Amino acid sequence: MDSDDLGLFGPGSVTWKVHDEPILIVAGLRSLYLQALHPLAMAGVAQNSNYRTDAWGRLVRTATYVATTVYGTTAEAEAAGARLRRLHARMRATDPNTGEEFRIDEPDLLRWVHVTEVESFLSTARRAGLPLTDDEVDGYYTEQRRSAALVGLDPATVPGTAAEVAAYYRTVRPELRMTREAAETALFLTAPPLPWKLSLPARLGLTLGPPRWAYLGVAGTALALLPAWARRMYGGLGLPTTALSADLTVRALRLALGAVPRRYLEGPILQAAKQRAERLTATPLAG
Template sequence: MTGDPGLFGPRSVTWQMHGDPMMWIAGVRALYLQALHPRAVRGVMQNSAAFQNNERGSRDAWGRLMRTANFVGTLTYGTTEAAEQAGARVRALHRRLTATDPATGERYGVDEPALLLWVHCAEIDSYLHVLRRSGYPVSDAQADAYLHEHRESARLVGLDPAGVPGDRAALAAYFARVRPELALTPEARQVDAFLRRPPTPAPLVPARWLLWTRVADLAYGALPPYAHALYGRPAPPPATVTRQLRAAGRALRAVPPALRWQLPPQHILRAVARLGPGARPAPYKLCRSAAILGGQDTQGELRA
């Protein structure tokens, strides 16, 4: 295998996991969770029209979702240079943005480390939680390896990797520490309303009901119980949600990967073209490596 493997490389847990179609449902769960941090969601809502229930809100929100997907794809499957450049653009954007606390009048930067850490942890936790719960074969050791790998993505958005949870125990402790700060603000209600019923052209309303509603319901159901309590909307019993996630995982994974990877922005296809067919992400590679995951090399990749 030749060529630049990028930040993580084809033998990393990240490389395999991020090729899974359940990442889209996980991304919506991350939005639900991120919106419960008052300062973080205020920074989003005061700097864009995203998640407003109008045409502009629809454009901005879908654009934001696609930019996030493109950023994650670039960090995972792009070259090291492309990943570093993407991180630099995000850091430069965040440095220019501020938000105001309406209760105190305090003005603060959206690149506060505490806010960046919340967004990062909610996102990475959602990816890991949804994929594992939907049947993707990630062992406990591999889950810890995944979190350790994503100290690199945290660095790219401006965080000190040393302060970012690098295993499941540290991540659980972080969420326990932050939970008292979470609340259902008017901005969080806007995000919830948008995700439940995004503005849709009339001809596409049936498709929204058939497809998007199920995605949003699954993502909401996969939230932790404290998030359901804050939003004030019930969710199905956990066992039911798990069955639904597993059924969705089976259905989506039945679509041939070569077909799924044709969808924009085609990061995986470009990575395979750069590195060769052995770079194709696949769940079986994690199964094969589970028995020999005794450590990591200096690049954070699973040992072959």
């Protein structure tokens, strides 16, 4: 029964520990900046996505998918994965350099998106101050092979430890570059149109109201949290001081979010998961 199902991970997993962090909103943006550096992955998004006209809707759908796979029941997670696989199976894109058509669900592209996403979640949470041992870090990557399977990847082909993730990045880096589409996407991610209510100051002539400044701060932090080699590709400096400044900023942001009552930060999928876990384990969960 779904009421007795704790999903793919459960309250004792490293995945639940990491994804309980509200700071992952920064991690999601970081992963998008990183993903844009892969020319084929970027071409696939640009040619198949309406992210420019429905940026916030796409963000909500992506966040809902991640929450479902992490906190939903096994049946809910598998159904979400099946829907995504069917969607990807219909999509094609054209290589801007060769003119050749390719499938969106090619394993190399799926693997790139998966690794950049989970590495961004893990590294952002850790740099923000979430205490994780090296064994827990490896445990997170191993657990996330279950998420990789949902999108159609063979888990055995997906990095399952920190060392394997680092090796994967070294292998794929020669394929990455700053394309025109990547630059345009990065600019859009840094200054997207705000939802109507938040953009009201701009409609009144106040182009940099508090919501815009707040978002720019989050975007700047996400960029600064990128690996040094990725920051250099975006035209920045891969200096240790940049990384240190990013660490201090993301730690301060985590502390600020920690002061907000959790009921304002937890979505219904997470709340339902915690209720199931408390009912089955008779142990109240944090938050």
